Amino acid sequence: MTLKNIILLGATGSIGKSTLNLIRQKREKFNLIGVSAYKNTEQLKLISDEFNVKNVCFFKNDKDIIFNNSTKVMRGHDGLLELAALNCDIVVSGISGLAGLMPAYTAINNGNNIAIANKEPLVVAGNILIECSKKNNVKILPVDSEHNSIFQCFDSNFRENISHITLTASGGPFLNRPLNNFKNITIEEALKHPKWEMGKKISIDSATLINKALEVIEAGFLFELKSNEINVVIHPESIIHGLVHYKDGSVLANLALPDMISPLSVAIGYPERYNLDLPKLNLVEVSQLNFLKPDLEKFPGLNFGWNALNGPNYVSIILNAANEIAVDLFLRKRINFTSIVEIIDKCLNDQNFNPAHDLDEILEIDKVSRIFAKKISEKFYV
Ligand code: MG
Numbered sequence: 001m002t003l004k005n006i007i008l009l010g011a012t013g014s015i016g017k018s019t020l021n022l023i024r025q026k027r028e029k030f031n032l033i034g035v036s037a038y039k040n041t042e043q044l045k046l047i048s049d050e051f052n053v054k055n056v057c058f059f060k061n062d063k064d065i066i067f068n069n070s071t072k073v074m075r076g077h078d079g080l081l082e083l084a085a086l087n088c089d090i091v092v093s094g095i096s097g098l099a100g101l102m103p104a105y106t107a108i109n110n111g112n113n114i115a116i117a118n119k120e121p122l123v124v125a126g127n128i129l130i131e132c133s134k135k136n137n138v139k140i141l142p143v144d145s146e147h148n149s150i151f152q153c154f155d156s157n158f159r160e161n162i163s164h165i166t167l168t169a170s171g172g173p174f175l176n177r178p179l180n181n182f183k184n185i186t187i188e189e190a191l192k193h194p195k196w197e198m199g200k201k202i203s204i205d206s207a208t209l210i211n212k213a214l215e216v217i218e219a220g221f222l223f224e225l226k227s228n229e230i231n232v233v234i235h236p237e238s239i240i241h242g243l244v245h246y247k248d249g250s251v252l253a254n255l256a257l258p259d260m261i262s263p264l265s266v267a268i269g270y271p272e273r274y275n276l277d278l279p280k281l282n283l284v285e286v287s288q289l290n291f292l293k294p295d296l297e298k299f300p301g302l303n304f305g306w307n308a309l310n311g312p313n314y315v316s317i318i319l320n321a322a323n324e325i326a327v328d329l330f331l332r333k334r335i336n337f338t339s340i341v342e343i344i345d346k347c348l349n350d351q352n353f354n355p356a357h358d359l360d361e362i363l364e365i366d367k368v369s370r371i372f373a374k375k376i377s378e379k380f381y382v
Contacts, residue, residue, distance in 0.1 A: 005088040006268065007034035007055075007112070009080070009103050012043045014199045015094030015117040015143065018260040019268070020047065026274055034083045036095075036103075041065040057083045077102070085110040090141075090268055093118055096199055097324055098366060101125055105359060108132045108140070115267035117143035117260075119218045120324075123308075124317045125362050126221025140222065141267035146215055147222055148263035149242030149254030154223055164228075166243040167219060168235035169212045169294065170195045170258075175236060179298045185337035187330065195238040195258045204327045208340055209299035214323075216305030217316050227309035232302065234292040239281070257281050301341040304348070314353040314365050321369035322347035322376075329377055339380040347373050 006023070010016045016037075023030045032051040037044040039060035048056050048071055056067060057074040067073050074082050084091055084103040091107040092115045093100050100118040105125070107114050109132055116122065122129060122140075133140050142148050146167045154162065173192050174185065190207040191200060198206070205211035216230050241263075243253040256262045257279055265274050294302055308316040326340040335343070351372060356362045 001028075003031040004029055004090065004268070005031050005033045007083060007086060007088045007091045007107075008032060008094065009036045009084065009091060009100070010038075010094035010096065010118075011035040011047050012037040012040040013094050013096060014197070015092070015260065015264070018264055019092050019094065020051075022261055022264050022268065022276075023051065025276060029269070029272075029274065033088055034086055036080055036083055055083055055086060081106045084112070086112075088112055090115055092143075092264075092268060093121070096120075096201055098124065098320065101359070101362075105129060105132065108136060108138050111136050111138060113139040113141065115141045115143050115264070117264075119144055119214050120320055122218045122221050123214050123320050124366065125359060126218065126316075127313065128359060128362070130221055130224070139270070141270055142218070142222055143260070143263050143267045144215065144218065145241045145256070145258070145260070145263045147219055147242065148266055149240075149256075150219060150223060150244060152254050152266060153242065153244040153252035155244075156223075159224075161246050161248070163245045163247045164231060165219065165223065165225065165245065166231040166233055167212065167215055168233055168238070168240055168242065168291075169209060170206070170238045171234040171236050171292070171294075172207045172209060172211075174207055174298070175234065182298070182338050183336055187333065190330070190337060194236070196260075200331060201324070201327055204330060204340070205323070207337070208301045209294065210301040210304065210323055210341070210344070212294075213302050213305030213308070214320070216302075217308050217319075220309040227306040230306070230309075232294055232305075234294050235290065236292075237286060237289055239286055239289055255281060301344065304344065307348075312353075312355045313362075314356055315348065317356065317362055317365045318347050318351055318353075318369045319344060321366050322373040325370055325373040325377060329380075334382065335377060335380045336382055339377075343373060343377050343380055346376050350376075 034055035036057040041061045045065045055072045057079040084107040090113045094117045098120045101121040104121045191203045238258040240253045245251050322344040326343040329335045
């Protein structure tokens with residue numbers, strides 16, 4: 001049996017750790033040929049030793065870790081692109097934020113299938129990545145649980161039979177908190193997601209529901225859907241992750257316990273399914289599944305997703321940039337929780353660009369938007 005050669009970008013982050021757990025469970029299936037991390041070289045060395053990885057890349061080596069002679073060491077942005085371009089069966093992209101864009105594009109442009117776990121590249125450059133994947137006959141396999149669910153239920157060979165899709169949202173930690181109490185939300189409260197354990201940025205995005213707005217955009221690009229073909233419902237149990245509604249009234253839904261290992265396994269293993277040692281979904285134990293309409297007064301940020309799909313492509317670039325800046329400021333206790341959405345709203349209303357045609361133009365709009373967002377944010381400092 002041939003092993004699947006994998007390159008894991010962002011190996012020390014939350015997605016990276018889950019991917020390594022999956023590889024540990026299925027060692028007979030995978031050959032990890034490359035890993036990257038930003039600066040946790042100590043961990044990177046442990047990973048490269050454990051999995052006998054031949055290519056590593058990092059940006060900073062604060063602890064002057066020395067890698068084995070047989071390991072090729074790459075550095076910085078160019079090194080990361082070199083790693084992403086190496087011939088392999090699949091690149092797993094778990095780099096958080098926009099930093100994952102160029103590596104993802106490079107992987108696709110070099111003919112590597114990609115399991116994409118970071119939504120930002122698809123949000124800001126979805127049309128370019130999808131076009132590039134078609135040109136290179138490359139598969140973009142979504143790891144984000146909702147899109148992974150849609151991917152499993154979406155019969156793209158008979159696209160004309162599909163009416164629309166529904167993405168579910170847990171509602172985050174503030175589903176039942178009254179709006180008049182939102183201003184006092186602390187970082188600790190916002191980071192405490194009821195169902196998923198995730199990185200800090202995405203946890204805050206889940207608390208504002210901007211994560212779901214970004215997912216609406218992500219779904220729009222991945223499945224080539226219009227804004228009115230994407231529904232969102234609150235589903236606090238997080239058992240159903242996505243549903244595909246067919247024109248004949250039939251609805252296919254994907255159910256799974258909230259754990260990243262399953263969607264990762266579907267994406268990395270595709271089209272193979274692995275027998276994993278995981279807790280099994282017990283419907284009697286779950287007993288009830290609830291669904292609610294999202295409260296857009298409490299979570300106005302959710303609207304940004306549909307608005308972005310309806311507007312020129314720079315809208316999602318501004319949204320993503322302003323959100324990253326605002327979330328970072330919230331995490332550094334410079335602004336209130338409610339200011340995150342207010343800052344984004346202001347950035348969206350007060351900026352105009354020409355639509356971006358390539359990655360350079362996207363990165364330029366992103367750069368200008370970030371500077372703008374930082375300036376605007378000063379007015380919201382506490
Ligand atoms: Mg998700």
